[in-house]
Amino acid sequence: MNMPTPARQTARRRSVLPGFGMSAAITTLMITAMVIIPLAVLGLRAASLGPTEFLAAAWTPRARAAYAVSLGASLTAAIVSSVCGLLVAWVLVRINFPGRRLLDSLVDVPLALPTAVAGLVYSTLYVERGWLGRFLVPMGVQAAYSWLGIVLVLVFVSLPFTIRVVQPVLESLDRDTEEASRMLGASRRQTFLRVILPAIFPAVITGFALALARALGEYGAVVFISGNMPFKTEIAPVLIVSRLEEFAYAEATAIAVVLLVMSITLLVIVNGLQQRVARNAQ
Amino acid sequence: MPQPTITSANPLTERLLIAAAVGVVGLLIVVPLASVFAEAFAEGPAAWWRALAHDPDTRHAIWLSLTVAPLAVAINTVFGVATAWLVSRFRFPGRALLITLCDVPFSVSPVVAGLALVLIFGRQGLLGPMLQSLGWKVIFAWPGLVLATTFVTLPLVVRELIPVMEAIGPEEELAAVSLGASGWQVFTRITLPNIRWALLHGIVLANARAMGEFGAVYVVSGHIAGATDTMPLRVEKLFQEYRTPASMAVASVLAGLALVTLVAKVVIERHLEAEAHALAAARSLPDSLDNTPHDASLTTSTKGPVA
Numbered sequence: 001m002n003m004p005t006p007a008r009q010t011a012r013r014r015s016v017l018p019g020f021g022m023s024a025a026i027t028t029l030m031i032t033a034m035v036i037i038p039l040a041v042l043g044l045r046a047a048s049l050g051p052t053e054f055l056a057a058a059w060t061p062r063a064r065a066a067y068a069v070s071l072g073a074s075l076t077a078a079i080v081s082s083v084c085g086l087l088v089a090w091v092l093v094r095i096n097f098p099g100r101r102l103l104d105s106l107v108d109v110p111l112a113l114p115t116a117v118a119g120l121v122y123s124t125l126y127v128e129r130g131w132l133g134r135f136l137v138p139m140g141v142q143a144a145y146s147w148l149g150i151v152l153v154l155v156f157v158s159l160p161f162t163i164r165v166v167q168p169v170l171e172s173l174d175r176d177t178e179e180a181s182r183m184l185g186a187s188r189r190q191t192f193l194r195v196i197l198p199a200i201f202p203a204v205i206t207g208f209a210l211a212l213a214r215a216l217g218e219y220g221a222v223v224f225i226s227g228n229m230p231f232k233t234e235i236a237p238v239l240i241v242s243r244l245e246e247f248a249y250a251e252a253t254a255i256a257v258v259l260l261v262m263s264i265t266l267l268v269i270v271n272g273l274q275q276r277v278a279r280n281a282q
Numbered sequence: 283m284p285q286p287t288i289t290s291a292n293p294l295t296e297r298l299l300i301a302a303a304v305g306v307v308g309l310l311i312v313v314p315l316a317s318v319f320a321e322a323f324a325e326g327p328a329a330w331w332r333a334l335a336h337d338p339d340t341r342h343a344i345w346l347s348l349t350v351a352p353l354a355v356a357i358n359t360v361f362g363v364a365t366a367w368l369v370s371r372f373r374f375p376g377r378a379l380l381i382t383l384c385d386v387p388f389s390v391s392p393v394v395a396g397l398a399l400v401l402i403f404g405r406q407g408l409l410g411p412m413l414q415s416l417g418w419k420v421i422f423a424w425p426g427l428v429l430a431t432t433f434v435t436l437p438l439v440v441r442e443l444i445p446v447m448e449a450i451g452p453e454e455e456l457a458a459v460s461l462g463a464s465g466w467q468v469f470t471r472i473t474l475p476n477i478r479w480a481l482l483h484g485i486v487l488a489n490a491r492a493m494g495e496f497g498a499v500y501v502v503s504g505h506i507a508g509a510t511d512t513m514p515l516r517v518e519k520l521f522q523e524y525r526t527p528a529s530m531a532v533a534s535v536l537a538g539l540a541l542v543t544l545v546a547k548v549v550i551e552r553h554l555e556a557e558a559h560a561l562a563a564a565r566s567l568p569d570s571l572d573n574t575p576h577d578a579s580l581t582t583s584t585k586g587p588v589a
Binding site for chain 2: 015016017018019020022023024026027030031034035036037038039041042045084087088090091092094095097103105106107108109110111112113114115116117118120121122124125131132152155156159175178179182183188191213216217218219220223224236237240241244247249252253256259260263264266267270271
């Protein structure tokens with residue numbers, strides 16, 4: 001029987017299968033109402049400010065400090081998260097040890113745990129009387145109400161991303177190439193640097209980009225631990241909320257648009273990278 | 283420990299790596315998780331229960347979370363199924379753009395999402411005057427909470443369903459249609475049973491995210507205690523009021539829910555893996571067979587009626 005499948009019917013929009021109309025209607029309604037209109041409203045409101053006013057609103061000294069804190073902390077966290085993520089993914093995939101399944105499940109905790117709970121717990125852990133703070137503060141490591149605390153909590157929320165992107169690529173790695181390299185006399189280090197690392201590098205970079213995107217937008221976890229001090233530990237989302245509460249909608253919108261442009265750019269980069277990873281993994 | 287191979291590291295290195303990985307996960311994940319429960323029950327279970335049940339604002343926050351989150355998840359489930367059906371079974375201009383648009387909530391900061399909602403529904407917003415004349419409150423009321431939560435959980439069900447529906451393919455549904463099944467019959471008897479584990483996975487993840495959402499809800503709620511505080515917002519408010527034990531109590535409920543989510547996730551993922559293996563086994567015939575139409579029956583013989 002020669003039954004055409006929908007994939008080959010590029011000339012026709014409809015196919016034998018039912019439900020195109022209804023599903024298209026639901027999808028269009030939701031995407032328009034929940035994604036397109038909110039983004040459009042943000043863009044239009046920002047555009048209505050005009051270039052000079054927009055710049056004045058989005059480029060105040062306090063805003064610039066907030067971008068710096070956001071970008072700096074997020075970049076640091078993404079780097080740390082990528083390195084730790086590679087380490088954990090490596091251990092989970094390449095080494096067999098009792099408790100490996102448990103460790104694997106624990107990796108998903110930051111995805112399931114509310115960010116507010118993470119923020120609350122991190123701040124109570126690292127203050128002077130906290131479980132960890134009582135050791136760290138006397139050593140001079142002030143994690144609560146500081147930039148370090150922001151980085152720690154951002155690593156927490158981004159760790160699942162860096163691990164879960166690298167894990168499948170490590171799993172599907174071709175052992176034959178590795179074995180050939182070792183048999184031809186390369187040391188383990190050489191094999192890692194010249195055979196394995198290049199193969200997993202796209203995935204590591206994707207994980208880094210995902211972690212960065214996640215960290216830039218994070219609000220709930222940071223709000224508890226950073227102390228939100230303007231010019232020092234105030235991240236961009238906190239500044240937006242601050243401005244909103246003062247009814248300075250124009251300024252809030254301008255800063256939000258800057259943050260949005262950063263995020264959407266990252267989204268485009270990540271999508272491109274993920275397609276490359278998918279191609280390489282085949 | 284398995285036999286070392288030529289590609290594995292020496293045992294000492296392996297042990298160091300394991301220790302390092304366990305250290306990272308332990309420090310960043312296990313210690314915080316444990317401390318939530320330890321601090322919540324630090325003054326005994328009676329105090330924990332009092333903090334939750336005897337505070338009317340906390341009770342309301344729990345009730346609010348338990349109504350807003352499932353509603354948002356239900357909306358996104360309908361959306362997810364519809365969009366997955368559309369994207370995986372049809373080809374049309376704009377399909378790739380649609381898929382990208384579905385991912386937008388992932389990359390937008392929740393605070394920005396909340397701000398957008400305020401700009402639309404707030405008193406000085408686009409629809410502000412109209413809503414005021416109708417007497418409807420969206421911002422600073424539960425409809426706004428539902429909208430904000432729906433936005434942030436939008437991609438979660440769709441992203442689960444699209445790969446599964448594309449992997450399964452339309453053959454069974456086409457066969458059903460050719461045998462005279464109506465659209466609804468095709469959906470309930472063929473599609474839904476095929477995607478039920480992926481659907482459940484998406485629902486579980488979306489629910490966890492919805493109950494834990496903070497940033498977007500914070501912006502639209504006005505955080506009026508006893509009226510628009512969800513559980514995460516309640517945690518923050520109690521923390522601001524220096525009532526840390528009570529804050530920890532509410533946080534422990536959320537953390538407990540997170541653990542339940544993880545267990546459910548692991549169970550569902552086992553079913554998903556089993557299904558993926560079955561699918562791969564059924565499809566693991568040489569390419570030459572797939573291309574000739576009269577041999578198509580061989581590839582679908584284990585799955586459904588032969589056309």
